[in-house]
Amino acid sequence: MVIYGVALLAGCMLAGAFTGELIGELIGIDANVGGVGISMLLLILIASRMQATGRLRPISQTGITFWSGIYIPVVVAMAASQNVVAAVRGGSAAVLAGVLAVVVSCALVPVLSRIGGEPPPPLPDVDVEQGV
């Protein structure tokens, strides 16, 4: 059943969000610390184990792959509901701080990539046509 996949995804999200809130509470900040990341790890671990034992049928998997596929449209909707005006009106100090932070962080990517040996090979090419 498709709902099994959706429910698994939802369960992972709730568990991760709860853990993230808990970590935030424990270290004394009013923020969710890594909730999404923890949910992702949970999903990876649980789904791969269930797939290995054959308990996550392909039809149930579509309940997860649908949401994975709807991801880009969701991001487009997110972009369309950002406070772009506030960002632009923030003045030159805000623009400079934002831009410099991005530029310097970008420059560090190749530096940090060298830590721990040669960078892994790029992902293989796929057809430009993607499951959007």
Next chain:
Amino acid sequence: MTTVIDLMTQVMSRYGLITAFAIVGITVWVSYQMSGRLTRGHLHGSAIAIMLGLFAAYVGGVVTGGGRGVADLEVLAGIGLMGGGMLRDFAIIATAFGVRTKELARAGASGVISLFAGVFVSFTIGAVVAYAFGYTDPVSMTTIGGGAATYIVGPVTGAAIGASSDVIALSIAAGLIKSMLVMAGTPFVAPLIGLNNPRSAMIYGGLMGTTSGVAGGLAATDERLVPYGAMTATFYTGLGALLGPSVIFVVIRAIMG
């Protein structure tokens, strides 16, 4: 005629989320057409769609004076729900399905290093820029530094150490600029910085930290990189909110005397 339009807007507002699906679907389709015909696929359709979204958000903000882009228009309120935190995180988590644990483990250490490097570098840059613009007290420098981390770290830090509201607003603006720049700019810098494998995607997420920016930027670059970048980025805001008002504030205060 007016009744027809009235009825239409009525339906669109009542079925807000459904309207959002339809409108975003059309936007994505138009973007992929533009990508294929105008750029011969060089610029991803999703990159164009995200830029169209940001542009629409600007227009929406100017028209309504609100802070949620097109979602402040009543007929398009559903776009705010579709692109809001709940569905966004749900979809981000779903992208982790199929990620190989081996690649995660291999990139784990560099992901953690990149997180700390990212937080400290952004705070430093924000604080230096703040100083250059005349905000020379440690509270304002730290708060604007937090904004250069993410638009959540800025106000969280500022509120914790007692920054003034105009400085907090400035820090949010800096974070928003960063987020949008990452969203729209990632596909252009990706080939220059080797952003084409899981490990560099995790490092990128850790250095940039803005979840919305990284999520959008990687989607526009190569969808398969999204889960790796999003994974580290989601820890960034928490780390920044933790270190900002504590360690980093203390260090900046010590340096400034």
